[in-house]
Amino acid sequence: MKSQIQLKLFATLHEFTPPSADNYIIDQGISIFDLLEQIKVPREKAKLVFINGVKAELTSTLGGGERVGIFPPVGGG
Numbered sequence: 001m002k003s004q005i006q007l008k009l010f011a012t013l014h015e016f017t018p019p020s021a022d023n024y025i026i027d028q029g030i031s032i033f034d035l036l037e038q039i040k041v042p043r044e045k046a047k048l049v050f051i052n053g054v055k056a057e058l059t060s061t062l063g064g065g066e067r068v069g070i071f072p073p074v075g076g077g
Helices: 011-016 032-038
Strands: 002-009 024-027 048-051 054-056 067-071
Touching: 002 011, 011 067, 032 067
Parallel strands: 002 067
Antiparallel strands: 002 024, 048 054, 048 067
16 A cells, blocks of 8 residues: 655755655555665665654654655764
8 A cells, every 4th residue: 555754865865855755655564774775775875764753773664654864874073
């Protein structure tokens, strides 16, 4: 079954943002790992994932209606 999410890619991942990111269509039960593959984000470039503001894992699944934020590794000094 299809559903939709709000998808936000930050910093260097912004270039992978699909045009329909505010209402991105997913298959219910898709994992974050599979979502990354679907939008062509290399796994090693996605470090932090938040679902509805809560830190999540790449194995977390989506049912629809979620806000998903994906961040690259954070650098600094």
